[in-house]
Amino acid sequence: MKELPRVSVAIITYQHENYVQECLESIVNQQGLFELEIMIFDDHSQDGTLEQVRLFLQRTQLPARWSVELYPSETNLGMVKNLERIVRTCAEKENEFATIIDGDDYWFSPFRVQKHIDFLRGNPQYPFSFNAFLRYSEEEARWSMYQDQSDYPLDFLPAQKLAENNLIGNIGCSFFRAKELAQVPSGLFELFCGDWMLHLVVARGRDIGFIHEPLSVYRINANGIWTGKEDKKKKEILTGAIHDFDRLTQGEYHVGLTRFLAKNGLDEMSTEKEKVDLCIVDDVFPHPGSAFRMEEFLAYIHEFESVKIICTGVSLGVLGKESMRQVYRRFVKKKPDAVEKVVINCGSMENVEAELAYFCFLGNVYVHLAQLEKNGTPFVFELYPGGRFARKSPESDAMLKLVTSSPCFQKVITTQPATTRYLLDNHFCKEEQIEEIFGVVTPEVVLQPYELPKKHYGFEKERLDLVFAAFRYTPHGEDKGYDLFIEVAKRLRRGHENVYFHVVGGFDESVLDVSELEGRIFFYGKQQGEWFDYFYQDKDAILSPNVPDVLAPGAFDGFPTASCTEAALREVAILATDPLQMNEGRFVQGEEIDILPHEAELWTEKVEYYLQNPAKLRDLAKGSARAVRRIYSVEKQIRPRVALLQQELERARSKRKELTKRLQQFSKLKNVQYKVLGRDGTYEKELQKGSFVTREDFVIRLSLPQENEPFKELQFILAEGMGMILRDVSVTLDGQSLPVSLHNGIECEDTFYFPLSTPQVICTLPKFPTGMKGEVVLNGTLIAQETDVSGIAWELKQAVQRETAMCKLYLSENRKYSEANVVTAACKRLSYKCYLVSIPLQEEMTKAVKFVRFDPVEGMRIKCRLLCAQCDEEAMKLKRTNGTGIGSKKNFEVTDPWYEFELPKALPKRIFIVFEMEEY
Template sequence: MSKNLGQCVRLCKEADYFAFCEGDDYWIPVDKLQTQMEFLINNPRCSICFNSIIIYYENEKRYELYQTHQQLQQTIYTTKDLVLSNFIGNFSCCFYNAKFIKFLENQLFDNLFTVDWMFNIVYSEFGDIGYINKPMSIYRKHSNGIWSSMNLANQAHKLIQYIDEYNKFLNYRHDAEFTKYRNKCLCDTNCESFQLVIVDDVFPHPISSFRYQEFLSYLQAFDSVKIFTSGASVKCLGNQSIDDLIINFKREYPDFTNNIEKYNNRTFQNMKCNLLYFVFLSNAYTYLRSAEVRQIPFVFTLYPGGAFALNNPSSDAKLRRVVSSPYFRRVIVTQKITYDYLINNKFCTPEQIEYLFGVVTPLDRLKKDCICKIHYGFEKDRLDICFVAHRYTAHGEDKGYDVFIKVAKLLFYKYNNVYFHVVGSFNDQIIDVSTIKDRITFYGVQQQEWFDEFYRDKDIILSPNISGRIFAGSFDGFPTASCTDAGLRKVAIFCTDPLNLNNCNFIEGEEIVIIEYDVDNIIEKLSYYYDHPDKLRGVCEKGYAKIRDNYSYEKQIRPRIDLITKELKGI
């Protein structure tokens, strides 16, 4: 059918206009085509126009105006309008400007089942859609019709199939509208059912690489996973909208097109799932009520941040509410201090906690060898120190940016070959750097792939972060994600550990350098490694090896998959 349609359309490529009259339909007035041609001439921005329809119910021998057309209030519509609702109805009421035929892809007819809705969507991308509110064609419906003979549920299933194919073919340019229509179709079928549903506020933003890898691993490991993302926190990571991020993800992973969707207040209404999963206390708390109403068990990861803090009454109240839910099953913690806090304050029993030091790290980064690393004292004569973080406070005090600048100013006068680099939402106006402006560079917020080249000749990442600066009890994980990311490019990690989170995971002085939140102490340690570049290179190499071990698939992703698998089997 689609190939026949393609042949018919191509035969019209030398024409000015073209129209179809389907086999079981017919036109009424003799001036139908003239009326539609004049409409397109008078509305040159339109590539299509259509007239209202009279439906003839052949089995019942009765006529009726097509109610969808009677409800239309406009004369001009767009592609997005048509994706949201197939208001045109069929081919026989349409009239087309033929000059756009040459732009149609062969794939439209060769690889897809192209019905009138899809064809009109594609053609409307060349111009607007015009509506003539005058009945000029008859659409016959009878029990033997291919579409009319289907019940509502079967029609909905077929539409969902078309939507998925069309959305992919159009490269997700109208993803939000297709998704909305798809959800309407789901209301006419049984609810979608999933093993695992993840609800998040950032995914699929690539800057949050630990989420990206973790959730992608679940999509690959389980047969039935759905990710709902609100995008509530993506504004902290740049200017991309959650809609654009979803589209980019679908383009990169077309096999998971239907596994991700923007969250809305009706998300849980048309869905069944066996287990819910969240990262951060803030997400678990936000969606707790929905889990309880639907009686869905859940697991979550309690990372530092995301509304979790130590000895903070507000955080404790949220945490107590979450873990006291009858649907709470397990919590993953990544820092020993978090494990002890849950046990000592009787939030959880040991059986409810899974302790996995570290964070999920992109597998491609773990597998990548740093074979072209440039080290201070060997391949170059200058020492390059970087600071990489997002700014959550006025001067980045929580990440120690103020301390970093103080250190940089002192080193500037002490050595003439030390240079400084700042990546993240910082600039030369946050703190005055005019005295060192010739030796400090700001790069802004960057995507992950950018860092491979950036870190190639960097020696040290300095992270003098301190707890409790965003709100009482707040703290970062150890080491921060920015530090481990740098360490995987053989950059030596110099970081504070005010809460003693290392817990022997890294050998101090060999695999990592622990600094105090004190400018003099930091200067002393940096000066030592300035004078001993061989020791500095050793920290780079050994730290790199330790991170690849601590953050490997077997130590991070596999235990998480095993935990979720166990919970699914227990339901």
């Protein structure tokens, strides 16, 4: 019989009388194929810690070959020296694995040990692993996740990243190969060190394995060895320890430690930013569904010595349901060398000092324009159709004016003649500021000759297969010409038995009536990548009858669309419209493309011509492939872009002083008018008028009147006739925070979206005691302001798409629930299965509420486990549910799962729920 792995479990105890039994119970309840050697290292506790340990051991029957041993200390060694004897003892035991836990913490999962054993045995390259954990604040009776861990996407953590940010955070979630502990230098314990530095020493520059599932609990209490210290004292100790540790490790982690000090404001380097030549900010990279971005940005990583790509993820919803973390994890498995150059879930360039910035699409550069000007960063952007750019659109024109009039603007890359003409005709920029590179960057791998055996109509097969491929942005796809495609299909179906139709993208049988085409039309949904290699193997032509100005005034697609070029590379003939006359002879008409007017009769006649002349269609398909490989080659697409950015980078360096001077003189910002009203419910009084400046932080200050007017609230009317996006809004009265009790915007994280033409923020005033000065200050950052509020609504939609899902909370006095009293909230993913819902409630909604019903999802059968359910700081009592199971684990056979809770008190302010969920 194979010998079971043996694990040393070291428990650190000091004054843990109230917690140590819970810790021990979580250890002896572990399940799996292993043996445990439990060692309790008590640092001379003066309470009843050891008595509690002995009581627990007296009543506990351990499994065979498990053991427990006490290591009391006759004097108080202190945290560092006690840790030293633990590390040395675990190394001497020569067991296969070792793990350490504080006596006031505990393991959350009974399978924690087994999961780590399986993980490390399956990944021999890692010296140790760690798991996600839940934090419990004893003082606040509040549960939370360690957000830095929740946001981290990879299954491994580079040691330099750990030096930059203590992502492990707690020794109780680590699991070591015991032999690695024998390599820890004695000099470590001469410093003030804790688990962070121990982890770095054990890692020795290597990657560390990460299990995303929360398996342990870290208790935060005022009596903790570290958490009990004052913040100022912590900073002093930590700063000194980091410098000592840097010397001990001979600078191995110097870069990461320097960044840690800078980000946490611990010494003189706190203002230091990472300096790079080129900074790229994008909203979907590194999603593989945007192949042109992938090819282009990877080329810049290769060509430029110093590059940082900041990935905001705000538009990922357009390409699918994957989170940024899932996308990034897949990306780094294929491109591990790019890890250090790509930052995800970051919304700004705040920590980067770039010589030059680069953006794809108007929307991306517009969102970051204020920060570019604040930092004095010159930029280049690529103006593809879409991405908030449209001809003849007031919203798009306003953004273009701001972007191209910025002193930081250097050059714009256009990809279509219609774009170039529009910029020049409307005087957005000068001709020398435009670089036209027709087409789109195409992955070099797909430009290679098509290797799969191709089946052409009239040669290898007798049926004609026609394709329509596009994303659906309008109800019936009119902007992409889907309605014309279906009309042509119906006409061909009536006269020909050998024509079949294939639709790729967000279309199905419900978009238009296709009953007449039953058995002849097939829908494939959204697809990407290698799938098309096999799909196009037996397809003959792609029909792309696009129409401009349908999606929005001035909206248009590139010519030909990416779907067309993707098909052409697999020897599929392109049939397309060109109403804006963008071809300009690049594709040879009749030999490499067939350009047609937007008329169903003419398209039908053209397809019937090819039905009678299959050789002509095959030649057109080969010509389409030949033209795309010529026009979209690396030499035509990547090389000009790289050369342009290199040129603009040099110009940015040489013109830095000039740019600084221009920014100082820049005075094109507009004032936004506001007024403040004092109200008591029966009358209101205007207290102040004024204005603040857009695109930067603003402050509104006023003094409340001293004639003791009974104002109950303040109403800030921040603008007339425009929408706004505000971030970090706060209101204070004599330095004390005032709650924002009401607003007519929509709150998402730290941002308020006002898709209304008169943004309002209302604050409730406390009773006005004597001695108060009555000085009110409203602070905030204006991210955007527009007279056409559709832009604000679009930004809000993107923000909501960043959330994992939406859930509902029904409020009731008598268990009768209705849509009239429901709160919809974002359900955020904390780890692989773990989710968090934090729902603020307004007083007028909850005055008579005694019960709430929580609906985590709609339309799904799930397995769910409640980890925490609180109303403010108090636990909510579960009354009933439509799931089945024991304890907090429930199985929901229905597709509308719900839990009902009884509130512990009246007038709740916030509901907080943490749960694990997976689909059946």
